[in-house]
Amino acid sequence: MTEATADLEHYSAQLEAAAARLDALPLHRLDTETSMLKEAFDLVYDAGVFAFHRYASDLHETMKFRLFTTLAPRSGSLAFLAIQILAANKIMHVNRFTQLDTYLAKRCGIAINHLRAPVTVVSATQQNGAYRLNGRLTWASGYGIFDTLVVGFHCEGQEFQAVVPFEPREGFTLGTPTETFVGNAMHTVDVVLDNYEVPQEHIVASHPLGTYTKNKSVSKTIHYALYGIGLGAVDVLEDEEVRCAAGARLEAVKTAFLATKNGEELDRLRIELFELVQQIVTTGMILYGGRSVLSTERLQRYYRELVMFNANGLNNALKRLHKQAFFSALESTH
Template sequence: MNHEIYKKQIKSAIEELKILDLYRLDSDSELLNKAFDILYKKEIFKLYKIDKSLHNEYKFILFSMLTKYSGSLAFLSIQILAANAIMAGNNFPKQEEYFAKKCGVAINHLRAPVTVVWATPCEGGYRLKGKLTWASGYKIFDTLLIGFHYNGREYEAMARFENSENFQVGEVASSFVGDSMATVNIELNDFFVPSEDVVSSKVMGNYTKHKSISKTVHFALYGVGLGAVEALQDKDVKASAKSQLESIKEQFLETESGEVMDRLRIELFTLIQSVITTGMVLYGGKSILLEEKMQRYYRELIMFNSNGLNNTIKGLFKENFLSR
């Protein structure tokens, strides 16, 4: 697969998406599931079949084209791409079987300095206890990549994403954006993970220490920005916004510095927030209607920017505000 073939696959999927009531994708889980299936069947998420060094190029193409149609759909795309990338980076017995699944992720707790989910070894695998948080895509993803600690090591493993006595799915969290993604917390109560479903086992702290510089949030924010610029009706504002957005894009595509990426994230967020606010003001009162794009872009901007926030990025946002 090359760039042009991938773009054609995405364009074909988007043509099918356009038939749906796209403004309802943020609130209707069944409709979001249908939209996700369109992308899945078009093999949009099979980036594990191409060289890892090219993944960012393909993800940039995907989120540049997709995000303006639905932030919730783009967010779930981030989840399955992350799960597939982790599976592709580890050789485990059921890799091909799980590549064929719709897989989400619930491993952010591995960054915590304490054990959140712990394991007891048993015949044929492990018994898990603890709590998985912020697992999105309930009843959309059929499988979940989960994380746990045992004996000074951190593990990643596959699990069915369905409610059971030992895998207790909580109530869907209500939110002002991405409600359709059905984000839940999960109580693990003596939950059994077979050894053959273990994807990786590394020294504790490996997930945080070796987490690569990710540009995925930047790609998604940029996609929101493209949608917002396209929706602008004032020619002068549109021209200026497009120029500023493209300038930041060139910078985050070029750099491999984590410090620069963090700074550009703040610049990107601030610019897009200003573009959306200005566009809504110039459009007038109708901009608050649910079927209007700008109010959705505003909410999705907040959603994507909340992904992967750490103390460094929070500090930069604070510094940026106080410097006004």
């Protein structure tokens, strides 16, 4: 057995043990109750399955696939927070943050996607070795669950990333948690920054403007989550004929997205995967009947979480492809 194989087996064993403990929880409550979601998140965190830095980097993609196909069938909210902490930890790791070990030991979220905006959303001025931030951080998930956030801002023609405590304090005002039809337990808030002071030692990195957008790699994370929801939906199906057909088609799409690194092909497959899983979930709910809308049933939750994940990371190219798919579906009905 190679070292890489042994490491993957070790990780998978940790993940399976965490999944068994998750299954003892009332998983349907993780979408609406922050205390329950925090309990589940802490359980998975303490199991070490977010600690990718302990493993060789060439194993990370396989680990990520296994993580999301394990978490997404159990809780979309939990899987969504997993995306956040993995992204925050990776930013700190690849930039060789001087306080890396300290912050890897914390539960760290992220509020940085606004760096891809064509305008400055959060600006800063440098004073006496510190940075004073002004602006609004939007869609910061995990308040009450994450200890810290990796945040982004612009200063003097550079874009910065820094770690900050995720709690109200002077210059760091939290808004009311956003109310949505899914994932309310994540306590997603906006944060108003008013001359909020970040000391130099909390700066993770600085780069030329546009670096975050330029360096964004082709990601399959949403594919993994959508596929995971699909696995959960197939598992619930009672009609054996539908179950077999749905499972076979889901595996075919999985094989396709795992095999490619082409961004355009991945976008096309993401839409195909979304529409397939949506069809599986809808068909399953219809065949199961009115009971499927009960909060304790998995299919209604998968329906909502499917939309949540597919609304994440949408760019203009994906929106155009969804629009084209809509009109193609209309034409095929005539």
